[in-house]
Amino acid sequence: MVVTYSILGDLVADLVGDAAKVIVVIPNGQDQHEFEPSAKVVEQINNADFIVSNGLDLEEHLTGVLAEAATRGVGVFTAAEHVTLRRANAKLTDAKNGNDPHLWLDPITLAEMIPDLSVELGKVLGVDLSESAAQLSLRLDTIDAKIKEIMSTVPRCALVTGHDSLGYFAARYGCQIVGAVIPSLSSSAETSAGELANLKTAATQANARAVFTEIGTPRAVVDQIAKEVGVKSVELRTHMLPPGGHYADVMIQLATSIADALK
Numbered sequence: 001m002v003v004t005y006s007i008l009g010d011l012v013a014d015l016v017g018d019a020a021k022v023i024v025v026i027p028n029g030q031d032q033h034e035f036e037p038s039a040k041v042v043e044q045i046n047n048a049d050f051i052v053s054n055g056l057d058l059e060e061h062l063t064g065v066l067a068e069a070a071t072r073g074v075g076v077f078t079a080a081e082h083v084t085l086r087r088a089n090a091k092l093t094d095a096k097n098g099n100d101p102h103l104w105l106d107p108i109t110l111a112e113m114i115p116d117l118s119v120e121l122g123k124v125l126g127v128d129l130s131e132s133a134a135q136l137s138l139r140l141d142t143i144d145a146k147i148k149e150i151m152s153t154v155p156r157c158a159l160v161t162g163h164d165s166l167g168y169f170a171a172r173y174g175c176q177i178v179g180a181v182i183p184s185l186s187s188s189a190e191t192s193a194g195e196l197a198n199l200k201t202a203a204t205q206a207n208a209r210a211v212f213t214e215i216g217t218p219r220a221v222v223d224q225i226a227k228e229v230g231v232k233s234v235e236l237r238t239h240m241l242p243p244g245g246h247y248a249d250v251m252i253q254l255a256t257s258i259a260d261a262l263k
């Protein structure tokens with residue numbers, strides 16, 4: 001069983017338990033948007049009995065390899081095809097992007113795929129995953145409840161982020177997206193002096209309390225913007241698991257970091 005990135009791999013491993021070994025091809029901590037597959041990764045994908053991917057070009061440089069594997073008859077489950085998608089933030093989007101691939105940053109959106117995923121994986125593995133799926137869905141509900149509790153301590157959640165990654169989180173937990181250092185759904189896009197100037201104006205007008213940074217965003221640029229706006233810069237772990245941690249840790253740490261910075 002191949003899963004493209006670590007956070008999704010953690011959920012799939014949770015769902016299948018001992019019924020399958022999960023191989024994650026994008027190493028945890030590497031940027032999904034930027035990852036380029038080695039010959040070994042291409043081989044792992046082509047030899048997989050089944051693949052679970054995110055879709056919507058999150059795994060930008062794996063798209064062709066995944067399509068090729070599918071034409072060879074490898075089953076591919078694309079998470080984005082089984083959840084309610086949000087559109088890119090209109091003021092941040094670039095022409096290439098439409099729907100936001102960062103669906104794991106809201107446990108309720110992610111939970112929508114569990115019924116279809118468990119049925120498909122159950123078929124491939126020849127096991128009944130319905131009980132495991134029910135338990136995973138409950139855990140996702142619990143994570144959501146904990147995040148709500150954490151975010152209830154934030155008087156006003158105005159987010160300036162590294163790239164446009166927190167749209168699902170913002171929509172679920174009542175935050176406003178003020179802007180992003182890289183105004184795109186992908187960290188691989190570019191920014192410009194004009195866009196950074198607009199961001200500083202927007203952050204000041206929105207009275208943002210912090211500038212958040214994440215994978216793929218140059219820290220020096222973020223620190224400079226934060227300094228000019230007169231707020232702190234805070235690193236968020238949005239695209240990876242913490243060392244030894246799981247999906248729940250990603251989300252609880254994310255909400256806690258945001259809440260601590262904005263209180």
Ligand SMILES: [Zn+2]
Pocket residue numbers: 033102163165185186187239
């Ligand atoms: Zn991203």
